[in-house]
Structure formats: structure tokens, C-alpha cells
Amino acid sequence: MPRLIRFGVSIEEALAARFDGLLRAEGYGSRSEAIRDLIRKALVEKEWARGGRIAGGIGFVYDHHKRHITDRLTDLQHRFHQLVISTQHVHLDHDNCLEMVTVKGEARRIETLFNAIKSTKGVKHAGIVRTTTGHGMS
Amino acid sequence: MPRLIRFGVSIEEALAARFDGLLRAEGYGSRSEAIRDLIRKALVEKEWARGGRIAGGIGFVYDHHKRHITDRLTDLQHRFHQLVISTQHVHLDHDNCLEMVTVKGEARRIETLFNAIKSTKGVKHAGIVRTTTGHGMS
Amino acid sequence: MPRLIRFGVSIEEALAARFDGLLRAEGYGSRSEAIRDLIRKALVEKEWARGGRIAGGIGFVYDHHKRHITDRLTDLQHRFHQLVISTQHVHLDHDNCLEMVTVKGEARRIETLFNAIKSTKGVKHAGIVRTTTGHGMS
């Protein structure tokens, strides 16, 4: 079991009221939970900026009719196979595919893979979820 | 076959040289391809800001030992089943799970689902890939 | 005097330790201060996304040798004079000027002014600071 600590936060009443509005709108059950989330978000941003082992997902959309694109994207994922955990493929419509590649590894290598996917001819758009392996984030 | 058009871009030589450096670093094969990507990126950002039908992925990390968290996350995805295409689950380690949920639908509803996942007690961090259905993006 | 309230936050010891590392690195004097900042940051992001009265700055770089650019930029600021509080002009070098325009008003109108500056021929790059009027943010 992780050990919990408890500390007090002083905050102006009006600011607390606005924060309560925000956390209700986003569905948080308590201030503590919302604050832990803000803290973890700040830490995750640092992890990605500094490098280190992280996890995440790369999503991209392409037209599978483009010549050799499926092969090129498969080859690419194999070259980075130490980062790639698994891939989820969605047939968006007759032409468009959405692929979500789940990744874990060194932040900079994942950015390199992201750039390689993004710049593959025929990939229309690529985005990235930068999240965490969860270590030290409980 | 989509019809191609061709137009000229005037650009200062020094700027072109720096751009060539950037596109080599990111792995682009031609200026045209890199420019199409910049254009699509700008359009995708607008699509998400304005609303409209989009596609993407929500990635989040949680400790599956937290009480009822798996049920809560499953219920949530069912409530938004019209948006959720499929889910990929990764066992990061003994405690941590990474789940990538592929989504398609109205941008604002997807943001609502994202907030609901993010604010679920026990979810350590959540991120989102905002991409496109590919329509009009060829 | 604004009324202060105080509430407790429960947090796992390891997460608190990492947060303490982050706040030392960024120079915060206490957890309370860092948490108030995270809260205000989340609120400011909402204010800009939803619209409402906000404050901020638009910074842009241009080459003053470009034909009529100074006139065009001055005209533009006059057209939006109800938003523009003041302008600070820096001679970066023989060619380049950096101008910081401080603004206050409705978020969407400020985004319109930002787009108009960004798209002015001769403006090399424009960026924006999205901050707050400070109301309800004490």
C-alpha cells in the first residue's frame, strides 16, 4: 500500500469557489482528486520535456489506397519494435484508416518514431498522447 | 482519384534552406509533402476548435487495484458507446494499466468523454490525440 | 481583504516527493503557492476557451523595411483600439522589430486581432500570451 500524507492548502474563498465550479464541470468528486490530477499533469509534462521512460500513443490517419503505404508503416513500426507495444486499426470509411500505436520507452525515441510516422507519404495527420508509465505517479 | 492542383510558393532562399533542414530532420521526402502536412495540421486544429465530426484517441493510465476502477471505466465507455470504436489495453507493470480508446464523433462530446475519464478516481493521467476522420483531407 | 479558506489534500508520499522536486526546480516557496498556481492556470485556460473578458499580450516580429508594413500594423491596432492598451516596440537589429501589444477585452475579439496581425504580409511570426484580468483569481 502506498503511504498517504495529508497537507493543508490555503486559498482565497473566491478562487476556491471558481475551482469548485471547474471540478464539477469536469466531473471530479473532490478537490483532493482534482489537485492530484493537476500535480500529475505537471509532472508528466516535465517527464516528456526532460526525457525518460514514458508511455503513450501515436494516432494517425491515412488512405490505404496510397501506394505501399501499409508496407511502409508496418516496416517503420518494426524498426521501432522495442517501443511499440501494440497497434489498433480502425476502418474509418472506404478510404481512411485510423491507427493507434501504443508505445512505451525513452521519450526522445518516441518523438523520433512520431516524426517518422507523421512524415510518411500518405499519412494525412498524426497526433500523440504523451502520458506516463505510472511509476511514482500513484 | 482526387484531382491534383499545383501552385507556386515564393520564399526567401534562407528560409527555404532552414525549412529543408527541418524536413530532413523529420524525415520528409519533399517540400510538397511537408507543406501538405502543415496545411492539414492547421485544418485539424480548426476542426477541433470549431466542433464537427472528428476522430482520435484517449490514452490513460490507472492502477487496476483501485477499488471498482475497472467497472467505472467500463461503464463510462458504455455510456459513450456511440463514440468509442475500440479499446486497447496494455499491462504496463504489476499495477499500472495503459488504455487507448479510439473514438470518432462530435468533437465536443469527445472532450466530455475525455474529461470524464480524466476525472475518474484512480486515473493517474489522461491525454488525447486530436486527429481527423480524413474527409476532405486527402 | 479576501477571505482565506483552508482544506486538506491527501496525496501519496511518493507523488508528494516528486511534486516537491518540481516546485523546488521552478522556485516555489510552498506547496500551497504551487497548487494555487495550478488551479489558476486551469481556470485561465477555461476562460480563454469559453470566451469572456481576459487580458494578455500579442508579440510579433517583422522587418520594418517591408513596404507599408508599419502603416498596416498601426492601422490594424487602431481598428482594434478598444482592445489595445499599449504597445512596446523593440529594435531587435537593423531589420527586425519586435512589438508587444498588451490587450484586454473579449477573448474571441482578441483572437481575431491575433489572426489579423499574424496574417499581415511581412509579419514573420506572431505569438500570444493568454492571461487574465485577475478578477476572481486572487
Added chain:
Amino acid sequence: MPRLIRFGVSIEEALAARFDGLLRAEGYGSRSEAIRDLIRKALVEKEWARGGRIAGGIGFVYDHHKRHITDRLTDLQHRFHQLVISTQHVHLDHDNCLEMVTVKGEARRIETLFNAIKSTKGVKHAGIVRTTTGHGMS
């Protein structure tokens, strides 16, 4: 005079039409101008990520009634005087001040100054415009 080069971009008709819509909405006079802006934006993002000499602005809001805050902020700017070009001060209302600090120098030192301002007790919110010195951006 900077030397201009001209190159062709091939693009699907439907994508070009959407891009034309975007550039009209943002006020661009030509595709060339809009594309140069996308290119410079990508280069500026790289400059900030990699480090190097850049320019920009730090904007922040504070309540000048907070004890010693004016002194602390002035001292801070003096400590970083080699980065700070000038400061613009706006009285937003009876309590709130908005200050826009124009900066030029090494990207990482500017981020350090930004963190120091952001974490100063009494500063409600701080934001940053990351732009360019204009070199090689014509």
C-alpha cells in the same frame, strides 16, 4: 535584398479549397504568405525546443497590494537584466497589474526567468510568447 526562390506544391483540389477557406478566415492575402507563416511557425517551435537565441515576451498578472511583490519582481528582472529589454506595466484595475516583459536571449535562460516569475508569491498567472529574433526568418 533577400533572394527569392519559387517552387511548386502539388495538392489535392479539395484540400486546397479547405486551406483557402482557412486563410480567408484568418485574413491571409495569398497561399504563399500563409505557407511561409506555417513554415516559420514550425521553425520557431524548433528553436524554442532546441535552445538558441530567441525573443519573446513574458506576461503576468499580480495584485500590487501583496507584500513586497513589486520589489521582488523588480529584483528578479534585474537579476536577469541581460535578457530583459523593457517592461510595460498596465493598471488593470484597483488591485491588478499586468506586466509584459520583452526578452531576448538564450531560450533556456528565458524559461528559467519565466519559471521564476510564475512562482513568485502573489503572481496570479504568467504566460509566455515564444517568438523569434527574426534571423533567417525573412
